[in-house]
Amino acid sequence: MSCFGGDPNFCPECGNVLPLPGIQDVVRCPRCSFCIPVAEFSGLEIRSSVVFNSVEQSTVTLEDEDSSELKGAVIDRRCSRCNKEGMVYHTRQMRSADEGQTVFFTCINCRYQEKEDS
Numbered sequence: 001m002s003c004f005g006g007d008p009n010f011c012p013e014c015g016n017v018l019p020l021p022g023i024q025d026v027v028r029c030p031r032c033s034f035c036i037p038v039a040e041f042s043g044l045e046i047r048s049s050v051v052f053n054s055v056e057q058s059t060v061t062l063e064d065e066d067s068s069e070l071k072g073a074v075i076d077r078r079c080s081r082c083n084k085e086g087m088v089y090h091t092r093q094m095r096s097a098d099e100g101q102t103v104f105f106t107c108i109n110c111r112y113q114e115k116e117d118s
Contacts (some may be wrong), residue, residue: 008044020046045050070106080114100101 011018016031026035059113072088079087094102100118107113 003066009046010043070108070111072106074108076106077113079110082107082110084109 005114009018009033010016011029013034014029014032016029018027018036021027021041022036024038026037027041028034028035059067070088072090074086074088076085077089078085084107086108088108089103089105091101091103095117103116103118104114105114
């Protein structure tokens with residue numbers, strides 16, 4: 001006896017989304033391997049839609065990169081370009097979550113930028 005039912009887009013056993021019928025004689029649920037004969041989809045119209053966010057919602061406001069004032073903690077790190085002490089840093093998660101952050105350093109004297117993967 002099925003736990004789910006009613007909508008042909010979902011598996012009647014586990015509720016997972018079923019793949020579209022293809023060349024095979026059966027539609028197999030990728031989660032529980034429940035099989036439905038393709039003939040049961042005969043005459044059904046399957047529709048899908050894609051909704052895009054508006055440009056206003058998806059636009060991220062970035063800080064002005066050309067600002068004359070550097071923000072952040074100044075650390076004792078020597079610039080590899082001008083060889084003077086003092087750099088500002090900030091971190092970003094650029095790689096997958098199970099890897100370390102990337103640290104970006106900016107020289108307070110010459111504005112040279114370098115990065116370090118930690």
